[in-house]
Amino acid sequence: DHTAIAAGAMIAGSVKIGRYCMIGGSTKMKGHIRIADRTILTGGTEVGASIREPGQMYSSGMGAFKNSEWL
Numbered sequence: 629d630h631t632a633i634a635a636g637a638m639i640a641g642s643v644k645i646g647r648y649c650m651i652g653g654s655t656k657m658k659g660h661i662r663i664a665d666r667t668i669l670t671g672g673t674e675v676g677a678s679i680r681e682p683g684q685m686y687s688s689g690m691g692a693f694k695n696s697e698w699l
Contacts, residue, residue: 629647629648630647630648631645631646631647631648631649631650631651632649632650632651633651634651634652634653634655634671635653636653636654637651637652637653637654637655637656637657638654638655638656638657639651639655639657640657640658640659640660640661641659642659642660642661643657643658643659643660643661643662643663644661644662644663645663646662646663646664646665646666646667646682647665647666648665648666649663649665649666649667649668649669650667650668650669651669652669652670652671652672652673653671653672654671654672655669655670655671655672655673655674655675656673656674656675657675658675658676658677661675661676661677661678661679662678662679662680663675663678663679664679664680664681664682664683664684665682665683666682666683667679667682667683667684667685667686668684668685668686668695669685669686669687669692670685670686670687670695672688672689673686673687673688673689673692674688674689674691674692675692676691676692677692679692686698687699
């Protein structure tokens with residue numbers, strides 16, 4: 629519910645995405661993972677493992693990091 633997904637995002641069919649998420653363009657998500665509520669994935673982020681902490685922003689090219697760590 630209430631999740632926005634930009635064009636070009638690649639999401640495996642088994643991914644479970646929480647509520648109120650924002651997913652940037654060209655984001656890639658590997659299968660069999662969960663994305664917590666209110667997660668923000670900036671464009672081009674590659675997610676290979678579940679994101680369990682709600683309300684965080686993640687950025688990367690290869691492997692998702694909290695945005696504050698990525699910067």
